[in-house]
Amino acid sequence: MNENITKRNELLAQTVIKGLKSRNMSGYYAASKEEAKQIALSLIPEGSSVTMGGGMSVHEIGLVDAIKEGNYNFIDRDAYEDKRAAMLAAYDADVFLSSSNAISQDGILVNIDGNANRVSAIAQGPRKVVMIVGMNKVCDDWDGAMKRARNVAAPINTQRFGLSTPCSKTGACMDCKSPDTICCQFLITRFSRHAGRIHVILVNDDLGF
Numbered sequence: 001m002n003e004n005i006t007k008r009n010e011l012l013a014q015t016v017i018k019g020l021k022s023r024n025m026s027g028y029y030a031a032s033k034e035e036a037k038q039i040a041l042s043l044i045p046e047g048s049s050v051t052m053g054g055g056m057s058v059h060e061i062g063l064v065d066a067i068k069e070g071n072y073n074f075i076d077r078d079a080y081e082d083k084r085a086a087m088l089a090a091y092d093a094d095v096f097l098s099s100s101n102a103i104s105q106d107g108i109l110v111n112i113d114g115n116a117n118r119v120s121a122i123a124q125g126p127r128k129v130v131m132i133v134g135m136n137k138v139c140d141d142w143d144g145a146m147k148r149a150r151n152v153a154a155p156i157n158t159q160r161f162g163l164s165t166p167c168s169k170t171g172a173c174m175d176c177k178s179p180d181t182i183c184c185q186f187l188i189t190r191f192s193r194h195a196g197r198i199h200v201i202l203v204n205d206d207l208g209f
């Protein structure tokens with residue numbers, strides 16, 4: 001990462017961390033993917049049950065492999081034939097790993113979902129949520145974060161999953177009601193009632209979409 005970009009990310013991250021703190025959430029800055037992984041592991045006690053709901057960024061820093069190889073009980077939803085059982089196991093997990101589709105400079109998290117397994121687990125259920133968020137996802141404000149989620153993250157994800165939505169053809173949100181839409185649920189996390197539950201690790205890198 002270019003050193004001027006790094007300096008800017010370091011400074012901007014402090015603003016976001018302050019915003020998160022004002023919302024009863026914890027923020028951290030990682031200068032590299034490796035540092036992000038180490039911070040995440042320091043937040044996850046050995047023996048914890050850990051699960052996730054998608055999240056390229058979590059894979060990109062090597063956290064999923066570290067959890068699978070370490071002394072943790074990884075709940076792999078893909079290994080469940082019964083998807084409802086997988087969902088209920090995820091709700092009861094000690095730790096839920098995720099990224100965020102976007103985050104505002106003042107610490108508001110924006111996430112969209114089709115099946116809602118990810119956004120519902122961020123909202124409640126797992127005892128702790130650890131988010132890995134590249135600095136490319138920091139937006140000026142809440143409105144900018146929503147626009148990013150709908151015009152950047154969603155079109156890329158619909159392409160990735162081969163879904164037939166307007167945005168997978170145009171690259172921008174057309175506010176569709178397509179049966180394939182992934183914009184069924186919007187989660188705006190503006191405050192956490194439970195201190196110590198939501199941890200956001202901001203990474204000096206471009207991660208995810």
Ligand code: SF4
Nearest residue numbers: 154167173174176183
């Ligand atoms: S509402 Fe439809 S067109 Fe807009 S981002 Fe979501 S899936 Fe794409």
